[in-house]
Amino acid sequence: MLLKRIAVALLVGLPACTQGALPAATPPAATPPALAPHAAAQPAASAAAAPATADAGSPSPPEHSHVCGSAHHRFKNAAKWAKIFDDPSRDEWQKPAAVIQALALSPDARVVDIGAGTGYFTVRLARAVPRGKVVAVDIEPTLLQYIDHRAQKEHLGNVSTALGNAKSPNVKGPIDLALVVDTYHHIEDRPAYFHGVLHELSPHGRVVIVDFRMGKLPVGPPEKYRIPPEQTTREMKQAGYKKCGSYDKLPYQYVLEFGLRCQAG
Ligand SMILES: C[S@@+](CC[C@H](N)C(=O)[O-])C[C@H]1O[C@@H](n2cnc3c(N)ncnc32)[C@H](O)[C@@H]1O
Secondary structure, three states: OHHHHHHHHHHOOOOOOOOOOOOOOOOOOOOOOOOEHHHOOOOOOOOOOOOOOOOOOOOOOOOOOOOOOOOOOOOOOHHHHHHHHOOHHHHHHHOHHHHHHHHOOOOOOEEEEEOOOOOHHHHHHHHHOOOOEEEEEEOOHHHHHHHHHHHHHOOOOOEEEEEOOOOOOOOOOOEEEEEEEOOHHHOOOHHHHHHHHHOOEEEEEEEEEEEEOOOOOOOOOOHHHOOOHHHHHHHHHHOOOEEEEEEOOOOOEEEEEEEOOOOOO
């Protein structure tokens, strides 16, 4: 029941809108990706058991509607969403520690958490980069206020927030990592959006996208609303990226890493 609430709240959205093809960027020098190149075996993660079953095919809660073309994302009630996004039971399948370990962040990395929600990943990232910084981006000002307060309460001086919009996260680089968790499907013209992000990446910068796999899953939105990993890869290539790596140890989600240039890309 709880898992179902979390799944529905996190993930339901409408399908992708119009996609725009963009030219590939000229790649500068880059350092190797931290994730396994092209789905090769990846160390680091624990593959714990999947959680109890739940069907995420329920209607969206009232605040979470998404109208293709007009981007009506509603996540205004921060206290309500915090109970859902930050419910400890989510850790069982989201495995944030394993994800962050696989990211192999340098302690001084500059990270952007795109679609940060109530800061589930933001605060964990902030602890992983004690000499770096994390910018939490969302389109809901109330969530950003919540994160500001949360960071203060948790003594995380390296967290700041930025109000994004449908077209851009509104963050200036250099960005070493842009993490996009359960948010990719909320972005409308994804190639254009991430083409913009690409210009803010540091030479070794990367975008890592975590989203739900296709097929029958006990969590996640109905399949028709998910973006298959192949489509994500195609869109990111349209945006000018190369696929640099992947991480295959989450029970329900794929994790894909993209950059301007990668060691095995
Ligand atoms: C399902 S929540 C995921 C929150 C967080 N990443 C997590 O894993 O807990 C999706 C978030 O993306 C935000 N969002 C939707 N469209 C966005 C956009 N174009 N840019 C930035 N954030 C967006 C929503 O407001 C919401 O907070």
